[in-house]
Amino acid sequence: MPEQTQPTSGKDRRSRYTGPAALVAVFMLSTVLGGIGYFELTPSEKTCISCHEIIVAYEQSTNSVHRDVSCKECHGHSADSMHAVRENAKRIFYHLTETRHDNIRLSEEQVVRITQACRDCHEREFAHWQQSGHGTNYAGIFLDAKHNRTEQPADQCLLCHGMFFEGKMADLLTPLDTKGPWSFKKPETATRPVIPCLACHQLHAHGQPFRRAAVVQARASAGTNQPAFRRDTLAFYVRQEGAHFAIDDLAVPKIVDRGRAVKVATDPRQRLCTQCHAPNAYGEAGTGDDRTPTGVHEGLSCAACHAPHSNDARAACALCHPARSSCGLDVRTMDTTFRARASKHNIHTMRCLDCHPTGVPKRASQASH
Numbered sequence: 001m002p003e004q005t006q007p008t009s010g011k012d013r014r015s016r017y018t019g020p021a022a023l024v025a026v027f028m029l030s031t032v033l034g035g036i037g038y039f040e041l042t043p044s045e046k047t048c049i050s051c052h053e054i055i056v057a058y059e060q061s062t063n064s065v066h067r068d069v070s071c072k073e074c075h076g077h078s079a080d081s082m083h084a085v086r087e088n089a090k091r092i093f094y095h096l097t098e099t100r101h102d103n104i105r106l107s108e109e110q111v112v113r114i115t116q117a118c119r120d121c122h123e124r125e126f127a128h129w130q131q132s133g134h135g136t137n138y139a140g141i142f143l144d145a146k147h148n149r150t151e152q153p154a155d156q157c158l159l160c161h162g163m164f165f166e167g168k169m170a171d172l173l174t175p176l177d178t179k180g181p182w183s184f185k186k187p188e189t190a191t192r193p194v195i196p197c198l199a200c201h202q203l204h205a206h207g208q209p210f211r212r213a214a215v216v217q218a219r220a221s222a223g224t225n226q227p228a229f230r231r232d233t234l235a236f237y238v239r240q241e242g243a244h245f246a247i248d249d250l251a252v253p254k255i256v257d258r259g260r261a262v263k264v265a266t267d268p269r270q271r272l273c274t275q276c277h278a279p280n281a282y283g284e285a286g287t288g289d290d291r292t293p294t295g296v297h298e299g300l301s302c303a304a305c306h307a308p309h310s311n312d313a314r315a316a317c318a319l320c321h322p323a324r325s326s327c328g329l330d331v332r333t334m335d336t337t338f339r340a341r342a343s344k345h346n347i348h349t350m351r352c353l354d355c356h357p358t359g360v361p362k363r364a365s366q367a368s369h
Contacts, residue, residue: 053095053104060204065233068209074117075110105242108164108192114203115196128310129197138162139190142173143182152178160276161194163239198237200272202244205232234268236275247272255292257285262294267301286349295351313338326352326360 061067066074106114119126129135141161142153153176155169165172172189173182184190207230235244250271255262262285264270279290286294293300305316317338321331332338334355336345345354352360 057104057204060206063206064204065207065209066203069121073120074114074203076113076117106164106198108166111164111196111198112192114198115193118197125309126197128307128312132309132311134195134309134311136194137190138172138184138192138194141194142184143190145180145182148180148182149178152176153182159239163199163237164196198244200236201233202235202237202246205235205244205246207232234272236272250275253278253292254283255279255285255290256283257294262292263299264292265299265301265304267303269303270301273302291348294349295354297348297350 058071061071138161142148142157153169153173158165158169158172162172170176172185174185175182230246230248232246232248235246236250237244247268250268252264252266252271253274255264274290274292277289277291279285279292280287284290285292291302304319305313307313307315317332322329325331334345335343336347336350337343338347
């Protein structure tokens with residue numbers, strides 16, 4: 001008679017399969033921990049550029065103003081969160097599944113992380129930006145009921161607000177009409193910065209590390225407060241191209257005021273502002289979001305009055321007035337939008353005749369003779 005075998009108990013079956021499973025789990029855990037340890041302890045030139053897709057960005061960074069900053073300081077450490085591990089896993093997946101590797105772009109999530117990393121080195125600039133109108137978030141722009149009732153949300157909005165958003169307006173907001181009420185399709189989008197640092201700054205821009213003393217000396221030699229040298233860190237991010245364009249390479253806009261050509265400042269920083277604060281297709285001053293100075297301030301640069309990052313202009317008048325005021329009065333007390341937003345005299349477009357409709361009076365020094 002054949003030998004009868006004893007039935008295998010549940011405990012024996014579990015031990016038979018849990019042994020190999022435990023080994024696999026230990027192997028996987030060791031691999032992950034080993035990979036994180038290697039990434040954290042090994043220099044960037046042996047980790048980040050081990051993928052040929054990253055070599056171009058790395059070579060740009062080694063010739064940039066941030067050449068002394070480790071890749072990990074801006075793009076994250078594995079030890080900080082699982083973000084870097086997840087991103088590296090995605091790179092491996094795309095490397096194996098895609099044939100084109102020259103179109104790598106930062107995701108909006110990565111851009112937000114870099115914006116937070118900027119604060120570690122640029123605390124003052126970050127604080128000024130955060131308090132300015134440019135420091136607002138998606139909710140502050142796209143849930144503005146008054147604006148949405150006036151102008152329907154459209155893809156065009158993303159050219160200046162939400163440049164790095166991955167998708168169209170239909171993927172961001174609902175409904176796309178002027179009735180509302182409006183809400184985000186992904187609630188977490190509401191708190192994201194709508195104009196992050198990388199909207200106006202290029203992280204891997206070519207140039208020398210910034211030295212404030214050298215900048216002051218260069219400006220003094222040029223006899224102006226405008227930049228005396230090329231600085232590619234200031235660059236406008238064009239959403240359609242997925243690339244930055246340095247402000248020195250941007251064209252000086254052609255603005256007209258009732259058919260007359262307006263004198264526009266050649267300051268490269270002005271060109272950056274006018275990418276978003278732009279007139280209509282005909283270049284008419286004051287249309288659209290245009291703020292090009294006309295009237296008594298024609299020819300001045302935005303940067304002549306607005307402080308960088310904060311855009312604060314409260315100290316601007318004292319730079320020229322009342323020493324250069326034709327009236328000899330303290331211009332800060334005049335009825336302009338500088339003093340009160342409700343004023344009918346816009347500081348960007350005001351003329352002498354706005355306050356003196358019967359003619360501009362002579363200066364006090366001239367009247368005495």
